[in-house]
Amino acid sequence: MVQKSxxxxxxxxxxxxxxxxxxxxxxxxxxxxxxxxxxxxxxTSLDDLSEATGMNRPSLYGAFGDKRELYIKSxxxxxxxxxxAMVEIFRQEMPVRQRLERIFASALxxxxxxxxxxxxxxxxxxxASEAVSDPEIRAMVLDGLSELDKAFTNCFRRARExxxxxxxxxxxxxAQVASATVHSIAIxxxxxxxRKDLEAIVKGAIDVMVGATA
Numbered sequence: 001m002v003q004k005s006x007x008x009x010x011x012x013x014x015x016x017x018x019x020x021x022x023x024x025x026x027x028x029x030x031x032x033x034x035x036x037x038x039x040x041x042x043x044t045s046l047d048d049l050s051e052a053t054g055m056n057r058p059s060l061y062g063a064f065g066d067k068r069e070l071y072i073k074s075x076x077x078x079x080x081x082x083x084x085a086m087v088e089i090f091r092q093e094m095p096v097r098q099r100l101e102r103i104f105a106s107a108l109x110x111x112x113x114x115x116x117x118x119x120x121x122x123x124x125x126x127x128a129s130e131a132v133s134d135p136e137i138r139a140m141v142l143d144g145l146s147e148l149d150k151a152f153t154n155c156f157r158r159a160r161e162x163x164x165x166x167x168x169x170x171x172x173x174x175a176q177v178a179s180a181t182v183h184s185i186a187i188x189x190x191x192x193x194x195r196k197d198l199e200a201i202v203k204g205a206i207d208v209m210v211g212a213t214a
Contacts, residue, residue, distance in 0.1 A: 096159035120190030
């Protein structure tokens with residue numbers, strides 16, 4: 001009786017693997033951020049988030065927590081990115097008018113971005129609404145507003161020390177005007193006001209703050 005030979009064993013038997021991660025957390029968070037920024041918190045459903053991120057609900061919960069936690073993480077991500085876009089402009093040495101022009105231009109680049117059209121500012125357009133009833137989000141919004149005011153205050157204080165502004169200029173008051181301008185162009189950009197018109201608003205505001213140029 002002929003004995004059948006056994007097939008040779010594989011040289012490298014397949015290794016057991018755990019469940020593969022089917023998503024990149026940072027990419028998924030970016031998708032959620034885009035959706036929340038466009039639609040706001042209330043109008044964004046878990047199904048919307050699942051479709052945008054490519055993750056089912058259990059995966060979303062496991063990675064980011066519930067919808068509110070994902071919203072907060074998205075807002076934190078937005079603030080980090082906005083801060084990174086502005087911080088070097090505030091730090092570098094340059095005339096105050098040039099600094100303000102660059103700050104507002106950077107803000108407009110952020111507010112007018114979006115594949116489906118301008119999305120404005122996360123803080124002004126959506127987080128401020130949630131701040132009414134959510135203490136944690138309110139604290140984040142107030143911190144963001146205060147951070148911007150302080151950055152502008154330092155900007156105007158340095159300009160006054162360098163003689164670019166009169167000694168009577170109040171850096172804190174000018175900072176509030178600058179911040180208010182940021183918030184105004186954020187809202188107007190969301191309403192599809194053209195960049196040309198927004199830049200005209202910015203120029204007028206800068207003229208008020210540091211003096212009109214010839």
